[in-house]
Amino acid sequence: MRDFESRITTMVEKASSLDEALGAATATARSADGEVRVTVGLGGALQEIHLSSKSQTLTPRTLAAMIKETYDQAALQAGNNSTRALADVFGEDSEIVQQVKANRPPEE
Structure with missing residues (x-):
């Protein structure tokens, strides 16, 4: 029973850490001369x-x-931030992090 309670406690702590980390996984990109600034959140949400x-x-x-180019830059950064957040909580070699990395579009 203690083992089960310990696993539940660990899962709750990880979920809380992940929620905080993913909440901060936004990114802002700017065009070269500053005409456009775009902020993107989790999942590419503008x-x-x-x-x-x-x-x-x-x-x-x-x-x-x-606008599209600047959005793409911010979305890529936000995706990288999300992946880092997952790795911080579950470990770089975890299955979920490896799946996310495998499904990311290639960086140009």
């Missing part, structure tokens, strides 16, 4: 897009491409 006054000089097509 949290914020900020367009500076410099962005007003761009064509709609250029601005759209810049």
Whole structure:
């Protein structure tokens, strides 16, 4: 019975640590000249897009491409942050971390 209680306590502690770590797994990226700033959360959820006054000089097509590129950078960073959070809780060699890494898109 004590072994079971110990395992439950460990699982609760890991879940709490994971919840905190994943909650902080956001990332912000900026375009090269600062026209666009994008913040992305867990799972690639878009949290914020900020367009500076410099962005007003761009064509709609250029601005759209810049937003997408900046989003992609932030999403990749957020994914890396999430993977690190999982590794911190479950260990770098754990099955869940290995599965997440195997399913990540390749970095360009």
